[in-house]
Amino acid sequence: MLPPLLRKLGCLALSFLVIHADSAAQSLRIVSANGTLSEILAGIGLEKQLVGVDVTSTYPASLEKIPRIGHNRSIAAEGILSLNPDVVIYTDKSMLSPAVVKQLGSSGKKVVEFRHDYTREGTIRLIREAGAYFNAKPQAEKLVKTLESDLSKIKKPAAPKKLLFIYARGTGTLMVSGTGTSVDKMFELTGHKNAVQGFTEFKPLTAESLIAANPDVLVLFDSGLESLEGIDGLLKVPGVASTSAGRNRKIVTMDGQYLTGFGPRLGKAALELAQKVK
Structure with missing residues (x-):
């Protein structure tokens, strides 16, 4: 067992790392090329870090004030780079062209792709992965808890239409x-x-x-x-x-x-x- 002083120093060091990680996430300039990811980031408290979003980013309504980068195949790397982001995020359903992804990567910008399956499980995984990436796991779990609660209220019909x-x-x-x-x-x-x-x-x-x-x-x-x-x-x-x-x-x-x-x-x-x- 570690001496009390060393245990205390270890806890302080861990606390510093957690605080530092949270601070780093809060200071990132983020561009989102996917409406669902934009909504997730707003839900976990990172809306103010969004400096650019695509046209599918319509919720919450406050996202309308953020500069638009275009839609699907019309998104150009130049428009994104002009916003000077630290990280560009998108999903495999975003239709961000491979050429644009390559150009962004070549420019030195961090480009992160998330997998998005149109299922209950896929949605929960996406929320958790985004929360983990941006050091916001507790906030992400709150979103998941609300989602699961809402789904549990659905009563399946005896005679499907x-x-x-x-x-x-x-x-x-x-x-x-x-x-x-x-x-x-x-x-x-x-x-x-x-x-x-x-x-x-x-x-x-x-x-x-x-x-x-x-x-x-x-x-x-x-x-x-x-x-x-x-x-x-x-x-x-x-x-x-x-x-x-x-x-x-x-x-x-x-x-x-x-x-x-x-x-x-x-x-x-x-x-x-x-x-x-x-």
């Missing part, structure tokens, strides 16, 4: 979500099922496939329904009015990042979707 997600940007761009997407995974969390199962990712919407799928509920982003001029506009899309969802005007809308971000608000988003589908 068929949901169909339509991505819309006006009538000229209409896509439906197959399996494997974040929306599909969200449907699973609510206990309901995707109305289409024959393909993965997204494909163009056709009247024939829509009628064949015959969803009970149509799910869209708020912005998507607005681009179609509301429910009446959606019902004019060929095939929609012939579905159970169309006949019953059962349309659910939610904010895009909230519905598909799979971040700290995952439990709240899944619970809200479940309640809206009833």
Whole structure:
């Protein structure tokens, strides 16, 4: 056993290291190329360290004041470097191009990629890994605890409904979500099922496939329904009015990042979707 003095000195040294690590994280200039990571950093108390974010970084609303670096493949290394970050973070779902990642690394900037799976477990892992990287494990655990509490409130339906997600940007761009997407995974969390199962990712919407799928509920982003001029506009899309969802005007809308971000608000988003589908 160590003498009392040495034990005391050891504890003081450990305390210094912890304080120093926390201080270092708080002083970092961070650029986030992913809305979910931006939300996590805000949740663990590092919002003030964000000096640049991508356009999917919409929550909390205060992130709107932070300089934008672009969106997906349009993000250029020059714009990020102009913000003089200490670290650039993104996920494997961020679509930050390999060329930009290489250019950032070559410039001497720290570039960190996090893995992001669209599952309950994947979301919890992402929160914990971000918390560990930025020396904020206790704050990350608080986010996880809230997420798990919200998910536990979801009551799985005795008779699952068929949901169909339509991505819309006006009538000229209409896509439906197959399996494997974040929306599909969200449907699973609510206990309901995707109305289409024959393909993965997204494909163009056709009247024939829509009628064949015959969803009970149509799910869209708020912005998507607005681009179609509301429910009446959606019902004019060929095939929609012939579905159970169309006949019953059962349309659910939610904010895009909230519905598909799979971040700290995952439990709240899944619970809200479940309640809206009833």
